[in-house]
Amino acid sequence: MAPGQKLYPRATVKKIVKAHSNCNLSKNVDVTIFLDYVLFMQTLMKEAAIQSKQGGERGITARSVRKVTADTLAKFKG
Amino acid sequence: MARESRPAHNAAATPARQPPVNSDPLTSTGRPSIAVRTPGSQGRGLQRPQGLSASGRKAPPGPTATPHARAAFRTIDSRRAAIFTPHRTRRRSGQRDARETPRNFLLPLGRVLARNTQPITTSSSSPGSLQNPSSGIRQPGGNTILEEEDEDDYDDEELPKRPRLSLPIDVEDDDDSPLQPHRSAGLEDENFTVQSIELPRRAISEQPGRRLSLGSVRMSDYYFNANELRSEDVGIDSGFFPPMGAFDEDNDAAFGTDDEAAGYDDRQETDVGRRESGRESDFGIVMPGDMNESTFVMAPQLQDSPTRPQVDFNEPMFDNDDPRSDDGGSSVGGGGHMIEEDWQVDDGGGGNETTVGVDASEMNDDATVLAKSAALQRGGSKSKKRCKKVSKHGIEYPALPPAVVKRLAQTFAKTSGAKGKITPDELKAIMQASEWFFEQLGDDLEAYAKHAHRKTIDESDMLTLMKRQRQTSSQTTPFALAQRYLPRELLQELRMTPAPLKKCRKANNSAVEEDEEVT
Structure with a gap:
């Protein structure tokens, strides 16, 4: 289940979050952040698949992804 | 009983008539002593005492009673009788009411009046109808007369009067749709429930700009608003999450593709939106478009972060060299005015130094600054292609x-x-x-x-966040999620979390952890 053989770019994620929060990150938070991101992606893709099926499209399309992005983001609002 | 006695007493008040009638019963009763004085009245007086003696009354003062005294006794007796017969008055009144109908009065009245009154004759009444009342003196005849007269009234009228209609029919006919459909008739045709959908709202405490994290308006929200609101159906509150039809350009920029400049127009269109957002904008990079070469790039965070001006100048606009060279030639002089709009917007968005409405002098200053920055950018390196975004804090970050x-x-x-x-x-x-x-x-x-x-x-913040996101609960622990979703190497990293954080977790979490370590 674990996606990919390659690790995710830890430094990049750390930089992104640091830039957005203007805070320092403790040592291993980025792993949890990435875990959260993975969960977000899972939810996003699942919702997009549902949306595209409802819309009668085959496969996930960009439109369906865009449509569900707002809801999914709201779901992941802390 | 009392009623019967009363007429007798009334009659006794006139003793002249009574003596011959009542003398015989008096003698028959065998009380001669009473009958001695006033023979006419004593019959009454004796009969009364008889009835009243049964109730234990003492012997009446009959022999010595004058008519007035007798009358007084009578009233006393009647009062006594009224006292001892509780429902007497009511029974009497009931009997009298049953008897006293209007007919009782009307009958003699009709008899009296019928003799000397003429039946009412209308002008249209026929003479034949008048014969009946004159001939019939009896009472039922009077009734019939009245009825006949009424009939005559109807008969004599040539035409019955047209009934007056409460609603004018003619006016009604003039209407296009005489039958108005019911108000609810139209409801079935269309689905009106769609209109009643309540769009997501934010609490006042979560209004944009109130708190940074809650409900904050992200700069990306306003990024393509101007385009989006036109094109897409606004199903959700557009201020919240704009429809994302148009952020392809941004992604392109992130991917390093060539059509970065396509987003430039959009940015300028949404400048107003960003200005209103009151948030610091992250638009560090404005790409020179392929089509309009006059546009040129500026470093918005120059004054905000003077400590590291170099970073701002390492912008990806150097990807396209052609507009850069063009603008570079006239950067100090003419370039500044082109940027005025963008610069002003960024100031407003940052909210640090200048207000939204920037004076002309300030704009000139800004223009010179921009020109400087542009000049610096020309000399800058192209090394950081990835660093295209600037967060609201003015920190660049890679995509x-x-x-x-x-x-x-x-x-x-x-x-x-x-x-x-x-x-x-x-x-x-x-x-x-x-x-x-x-x-x-x-x-x-x-x-x-x-x-x-x-x-x-801290990691506790992250755990709090995940709990609030409903990603972790009592059933699903963050570590279980990590086990499921993260590669093993990352799991290793997660396992090395410091001890105090482990304490925050549940006991079974730690157990799971240890199991994981064992395996």
């Missing part, structure tokens, strides 16, 4: 590599049952979504850390 995102998306798309590969369009959308996600996550984490008076985002 997540699309390969990672694509891999993740592909994996989850497969698990969610979707077939096919992920198209570039889709990847753009996903990249935009993940960018927003990180922005939101950064805001939230910042809020948590600030709330704890920390300057460092």
Whole structure:
């Protein structure tokens, strides 16, 4: 289940979050952040698949992804 | 009983008539002593005492009683009788009421009046109808007369009067639709429930700009607003999450593709939106478009972060060299005015130094600054291609590599049952979504850390966030999620979390951890 053989770019994620929060990150938070991101992606893709099926499209399309992005983001609002 | 006695007493008041009638019963009763004085009245007096003696009354003062005294006794007796017969009066009144109908009065009245009154004759009444009342003196005849007269009235009228209609028929006919449909008739045709859908709202405490993390308006929200509101159906509150039809350009920029300049127009259109957002904008880069070469890039955060001006100048606009060279030639003089709009916007968005309405002098100053920056940019390096975004804090950050995102998306798309590969369009959308996600996550984490008076985002913040996201609950622990979703190497990293954080977790969490370590 674990996606990919390659690790995710830890430094990049750390930089992104640091830039957005203007805070320092403790040592291993980025792993949890990435875990959260993975969960977000899972939810996003699942919702997009549902949306595209409802819309009668085959496969996930960009439109369906865009449509569900707002809801999914709201779901992941802390 | 009492009623019978009363007429007798009344008659006794006139003793002249009574004596011959009542003398015989008096003698027959065998009380001669009473009958001695006033023979006419004593019959009454004796009969009374008889009835009243039964009730234990003493012997009446009959012999010595004068008529007045007798009358007084009578009233006393009647009172006594009234006292001892409780329902007497009521019975009497009831009997009298039953008897006294209007007919009782009307009958003699009719007899009296019928003799000397003429029946009412109308002008139209026929003479024949008059014969009946004159002949019939008896009472039922009077009734018939009246009825006949009424009939005559109807008969004599040539035409019955037209009934007056309460509603004018003619006016009604003139209407186009005489039958108005009911108000609810139209409801079945269309689905009106769609209009009653309540759009998501934010609490006042979550209004944009109130708190940074909660409901904050992200700069990306306003990024393509101007385009989006026109094109797409606004199903949700557009201020909240704008429809994302147009952030392809942004993604393109992130991917380093060539059509970065396409987003430039959009940015200028949404400048107003960003200005209103009151947030610091992250638009560090404005790409010179392929089509309009006059546009040129500026470093908005120059004055905000004077300590590291170099970073701002390392902008990806150097990808396209042609407009750069053009603008570079006239950068100091004419370039500044072109940027005026953008510069002003960025100031307003940052809200640090200048207000939205920038004076002309300030704009001139800004223009010179921009010109300087442009000049510096020309001399800058092109090394950092990836650093295209600037957060609201003025910190640049790289975009997540699309390969990672694509891999993740592909994996989850497969698990969610979707077939096919992920198209570039889709990847753009996903990249935009993940960018927003990180922005939101950064805001939230910042809020948590600030709330704890920390300057460092701890893992506890992240756990709090995941709990609030309903990602972790009593059933699903963060570590279980990590086991499921993270590669083993990352799990290793997670296992090395410091001890105090482990304490926060549940006991079974630690057990799971240990099991994991054992395996």
